[in-house]
Amino acid sequence: MKLHSTAVHSGDRKRTGGWVPVTTPIATATSYFYDDIDDLDRVFNKDMPGQSYGRYSNPTNDALEELVTALENGEGALACSSGMAALHMAIETALLDQRRVVLAANLLYGATLNMLVKVFEPAGVETVFVDFSDENAVRSAIAEHRPGAIVMETIANPLLRVPPLDRIAAMANDAGITLVVDNTFATPLIMRPLEFGAALVVHSLTKYLSGHGDVLGGVVVAGKDHLDPLRSLSRMLGFTLGPFEAYLAMRGIKTFPLRMERQCANTCRVAQWLSSHPAVDRVYFPADTSHPDAENIKRLFAPGLFGGMVSFEVKGADRDEIFRMMNALKMVVPATSLGDVHTMMLYPAMSSHRELAPKHRARLGIHNNLVRLSVGIEAVEDIIADLDQALAAA
Numbered sequence: 523m524k525l526h527s528t529a530v531h532s533g534d535r536k537r538t539g540g541w542v543p544v545t546t547p548i549a550t551a552t553s554y555f556y557d558d559i560d561d562l563d564r565v566f567n568k569d570m571p572g573q574s575y576g577r578y579s580n581p582t583n584d585a586l587e588e589l590v591t592a593l594e595n596g597e598g599a600l601a602c603s604s605g606m607a608a609l610h611m612a613i614e615t616a617l618l619d620q621r622r623v624v625l626a627a628n629l630l631y632g633a634t635l636n637m638l639v640k641v642f643e644p645a646g647v648e649t650v651f652v653d654f655s656d657e658n659a660v661r662s663a664i665a666e667h668r669p670g671a672i673v674m675e676t677i678a679n680p681l682l683r684v685p686p687l688d689r690i691a692a693m694a695n696d697a698g699i700t701l702v703v704d705n706t707f708a709t710p711l712i713m714r715p716l717e718f719g720a721a722l723v724v725h726s727l728t729k730y731l732s733g734h735g736d737v738l739g740g741v742v743v744a745g746k747d748h749l750d751p752l753r754s755l756s757r758m759l760g761f762t763l764g765p766f767e768a769y770l771a772m773r774g775i776k777t778f779p780l781r782m783e784r785q786c787a788n789t790c791r792v793a794q795w796l797s798s799h800p801a802v803d804r805v806y807f808p809a810d811t812s813h814p815d816a817e818n819i820k821r822l823f824a825p826g827l828f829g830g831m832v833s834f835e836v837k838g839a840d841r842d843e844i845f846r847m848m849n850a851l852k853m854v855v856p857a858t859s860l861g862d863v864h865t866m867m868l869y870p871a872m873s874s875h876r877e878l879a880p881k882h883r884a885r886l887g888i889h890n891n892l893v894r895l896s897v898g899i900e901a902v903e904d905i906i907a908d909l910d911q912a913l914a915a916a
């Protein structure tokens with residue numbers, strides 16, 4: 523071969539010998555060949571396991587999918603390029619039987635809500651929004667609208683409501699409706715929705731599972747009825763996760779349970795402290811015995827774990843005071859995301875729920891003095907000291 527060909531071909535395509543890499547390498551190849559072209563034909567035909575083309579599967583993504591499937595106790599998974607891509611894939615899969623109505627919780631991540639209204643609705647899919655903490659409202663909406671899919675979050679953003687997932691799953695299964703559950707906030711350490719009867723579980727990998735603020739990704743975990751349609755759709759739509767991100771997500775997931783335990787413990791301490799702070803009007807936290815969904819929390823959550831999120835309202839504050847507080851933060855990061863090792867403060871009216879009309883936000887209870895904290899793994903004393911001085915500045 524001449525130099526130009528050598529530069530393209532040498533070094534690649536080493537056969538796997540008898541060794542096993544201890545951690546999964548990043549596989550960047552987008553296509554594969556076999557000693558005999560018949561084998562590639564068998565792989566395409568699913569008669570033989572193997573790789574053919576990067577949009578269909580990839581060894582690094584396969585490893586990540588196997589890992590998340592095991593975490594959520596599913597049948598299989600699909601790694602996607604973002605949490606929103608994963609949600610889109612899950613809802614499309616749920617609606618494959620052509621029923622064109624979605625029943626959705628009225629408290630959802632803002633982009634999910636927007637996707638239903640601005641992407642699915644113009645494509646002919648109507649969404650009916652209901653308060654999912656009200657079981658009777660869900661039951662009536664199922665009877666009246668006969669939806670093809672139900673969409674909800676295990677811990678709803680940003681007021682941390684916890685709908686009765688087990689009861690909604692029972693209603694969905696009785697009526698033959700595909701239940702799609704976003705488990706990003708609770709994570710499989712606290713709750714595994716497939717075990718309660720959900721059909722498809724979605725994660726933004728960007729959050730707790732990866733945990734270091736350096737990966738954008740998502741995953742759909744499926745039970746056995748929905749895995750093949752999910753994979754077939756993905757081959758056409760191609761919202762595939764890149765192998766670098768898959769590698770980073772796997773690396774992050776190895777420490778996810780340890781991080782999450784620490785985040786849960788820190789959040790309990792921060793929530794307690796906020797509850798007795800004179801500048802704080804109201805705290806939203808699932809460990810609170812007066813939480814409106816306390817019964818659901820007791821039934822559904824792993825004992826002693828209440829998640830790493832806490833929201834609170836600052837007494838008499840509006841946008842200006844909240845901005846002053848966020849600008850005063852020294853260690854806590856005033857940025858948009860959650861689930862990372864560092865504590866983050868977010869203002870829902872400005873970011874996660876920005877696209878909603880102020881009237882709609884107010885109706886959902888997302889007031890202009892509400893902030894949301896994603897508590898990290900730092901020393902809890904440092905988190906509290908920083909919040910204390912920032913609240914003083916507000």
Ligand SMILES: Cc1ncc(COP(=O)(O)O)c(C=O)c1O
Nearest residue numbers: 604605606631704706726728739
């Ligand atoms: C609950 C929830 N689901 C889904 C998403 C979307 O994830 P991504 O940003 O990875 O697309 C987010 C993002 O904040 C989220 O909070």
